[in-house]
Amino acid sequence: MNYVSQKGFIDKKYLLIGGGLIVVVAVALYFLFAPNLKDQIVIPYISHQKPIMDPHIPSHIPISDKLDEMLYDGLFNISANPSGITYEDGLGELVGIDADNMVTVRLKPTVKWHQSFKVLLHKEDIEITPTEAVYFIANDLRFTLKRIQRLGSLSPDYVLVGQAVESFDFMGPDDNNEIRFKFKGDRIWNENDIKEVLSFKIIPHTATYNQLNYTNGTGPYMYAGEYKDAIYFPKNPAGAANISRVVLKPFIDNSTFTSELSGGNINCLLSTPFGALSPILQDSTDFFYKSNISNTFFAVFFNTQRLNKEQRKALKALINNKAIINRFYKVGTKQQRHITDFQGNFDNYDDYLNYSVFPSSSYYVQEKIVQPSKTPPGAETHALSDTVKIVTCLNFGFREELAELIRILNDPAVTGGKIKALAVSNEQIKRGNYDAVLVPVTNYRSNFMFDLYEIFLREPDFSTHKIHLITDSDGFGQRSINLQSFQADKNFFRLDAVNAAEDREAIARLLQNIYTFMSTREIGDKQAFARFIDEQEQELALGSWLFSLPSLAYFSAQFDPESIDIYGVASQLSTIEKWREAKKK
Numbered sequence: 340m341n342y343v344s345q346k347g348f349i350d351k352k353y354l355l356i357g358g359g360l361i362v363v364v365a366v367a368l369y370f371l372f373a374p375n376l377k378d379q380i381v382i383p384y385i386s387h388q389k390p391i392m393d394p395h396i397p398s399h400i401p402i403s404d405k406l407d408e409m410l411y412d413g414l415f416n417i418s419a420n421p422s423g424i425t426y427e428d429g430l431g432e433l434v435g436i437d438a439d440n441m442v443t444v445r446l447k448p449t450v451k452w453h454q455s456f457k458v459l460l461h462k463e464d465i466e467i468t469p470t471e472a473v474y475f476i477a478n479d480l481r482f483t484l485k486r487i488q489r490l491g492s493l494s495p496d497y498v499l500v501g502q503a504v505e506s507f508d509f510m511g512p513d514d515n516n517e518i519r520f521k522f523k524g525d526r527i528w529n530e531n532d533i534k535e536v537l538s539f540k541i542i543p544h545t546a547t548y549n550q551l552n553y554t555n556g557t558g559p560y561m562y563a564g565e566y567k568d569a570i571y572f573p574k575n576p577a578g579a580a581n582i583s584r585v586v587l588k589p590f591i592d593n594s595t596f597t598s599e600l601s602g603g604n605i606n607c608l609l610s611t612p613f614g615a616l617s618p619i620l621q622d623s624t625d626f627f628y629k630s631n632i633s634n635t636f637f638a639v640f641f642n643t644q645r646l647n648k649e650q651r652k653a654l655k656a657l658i659n660n661k662a663i664i665n666r667f668y669k670v671g672t673k674q675q676r677h678i679t680d681f682q683g684n685f686d687n688y689d690d691y692l693n694y695s696v697f698p699s700s701s702y703y704v705q706e707k708i709v710q711p712s713k714t715p716p717g718a719e720t721h722a723l724s725d726t727v728k729i730v731t732c733l734n735f736g737f738r739e740e741l742a743e744l745i746r747i748l749n750d751p752a753v754t755g756g757k758i759k760a761l762a763v764s765n766e767q768i769k770r771g772n773y774d775a776v777l778v779p780v781t782n783y784r785s786n787f788m789f790d791l792y793e794i795f796l797r798e799p800d801f802s803t804h805k806i807h808l809i810t811d812s813d814g815f816g817q818r819s820i821n822l823q824s825f826q827a828d829k830n831f832f833r834l835d836a837v838n839a840a841e842d843r844e845a846i847a848r849l850l851q852n853i854y855t856f857m858s859t860r861e862i863g864d865k866q867a868f869a870r871f872i873d874e875q876e877q878e879l880a881l882g883s884w885l886f887s888l889p890s891l892a893y894f895s896a897q898f899d900p901e902s903i904d905i906y907g908v909a910s911q912l913s914t915i916e917k918w919r920e921a922k923k924k
Contacts (some may be wrong), residue, residue: 386589394540400806411540411556420907426534440522460564482544492857500862548784559916580916606895614889615676629905630681633887651880653722658883693884731777820854
């Protein structure tokens with residue numbers, strides 16, 4: 340009996356020792372093979388959505404526009420601090436503005452273009468050597484302004500600059516390297532207003548007007564290339580960035596992003612599923628988060644060739660965005676998805692509801708230029724005699740969110756059993772095989788440069804991003820919209836300004852107003868036409884605008900939270916050169 344007890348004691352002893360050794364080995368292997376992200380900013384992206392590097396044309400790929408802050412400088416750069424939006428000197432220094440609205444800017448002649456360095460990517464290693472220095476000059480600025488002018492209303496910068504200056508040109512430089520812009524006299528210009536107008540990103544005069552990617556900039560990080568679909572950006576040796584490089588790491592979709600951050604495979608997540616706080620990232624010793632203003636919203640666009648106006652109004656009345664957002668975030672349940680915003684509010688879901696083509700976070704609603712009714716339109720749902728087919732595609736981003744919205748729209752308790760929502764191939768959407776289509780509208784701007792082309796003129800193809808804009812010239816430098824811009828197979832709404840069977844004149848007028856809104860250089864005109872467009876859309880009942888997605892970023896505690904400022908309309912990467920790693924305690 341004593342022998343058996345002794346043997347059992349010995350067996351347990353060896354089991355405990357063996358178990359302890361396994362734990363020690365497992366921990367050692369983890370630290371041996373775990374990704375080493377020291378001195379790197381590693382951000383995930385969806386592998387089949389390669390970012391496009393063009394600072395003047397907005398992209399539907401969320402990461403693309405954010406890269407602008409890494410790669411390029413304006414004369415002044417938008418930034419942020421704990422108090423809000425700020426502007427910092429980029430390639431220029433503001434000297435002043437005189438009584439005749441002449442703005443003087445001193446250019447910085449010692450700033451080098453990235454081409455001043457030879458950058459070689461050897462698998463994951465980057466080698467940088469200086470070459471012949473190429474400095475920023477006034478001709479680079481002049482070329483950039485000409486490109487923006489040629490892009491016209493396709494570029495938000497055209498509106499930003501055009502509404503402020505007399506011409507897309509400047510005088511100088513003089514012997515002090517100072518240039519002068521003639522600003523319009525229709526308002527009092529303060530320092531921040533001037534710097535905002537001159538914050539467009541500058542590219543070298545050696546570029547061409549229509550490159551696919553503009554990789555040569557002056558910003559804090561440079562483009563090095565790709566290895567196994569990861570995209571590498573080392574810091575500019577002539578810049579002031581604290582972290583040595585930025586890496587965009589590829590993944591199939593965004594559903595695993597939070598677990599990748601939790602597992603240490605990335606250390607910066609610029610968006611979360613549903614824009615919600617993450618339960619698996621709630622340990623404040625390992626992670627922290629920052630919020631800024633929304634830049635994505637979900638909407639249902641109605642097919643005007645399958646649904647007449649009476650049916651569209653009935654569908655608009657049927658879709659209750661408040662009921663949908665409550666289901667989307669599981670409000671009032673144990674599984675509730677919690678949210679927060681940059682002003683410190685929590686679970687303020689109603690603030691994200693939209694009632695107009697202009698989102699509630701946009702300048703036009705915030706400043707009460709557009710005042711959409713929050714009361715659903717009066718319409719008889721019996722006009723919807725058949726089940727309405729609402730489709731979307733899950734293969735091009737927002738897979739989890741769109742799948743959840745499909746489930747909600749199919750719930751009879753939400754839509755009365757009158758909607759059949761389903762995921763389809765992109766080809767079916769291109770062919771217009773739907774009554775309505777559920778679309779995420781990404782990278783919208785909440786300032787006065789809201790992009791209506793992104794909504795009304797984007798071709799119905801989730802896989803690419805093409806704006807179908809046709810204009811005519813009068814031969815004297817003036818352009819006008821061509822009605823062929825609204826062709827049924829060239830927009831999600833199937834709007835046709837030439838061959839529409841119903842409301843053709845109203846559709847043509849809407850197109851004209853959209854063009855005027857986008858191309859005018861007068862703020863008063865933009866405000867007036869925003870109201871016209873909102874009223875016309877409500878009358879034509881073209882869509883249900885659902886809600887915006889909160890914008891929330893998570894960071895590894897590898898970084899010092901005090902070094903990362905994100906606020907309001909400032910880009911999430913607008914202060915990236917100031918990010919630094921936390922000091923070890």
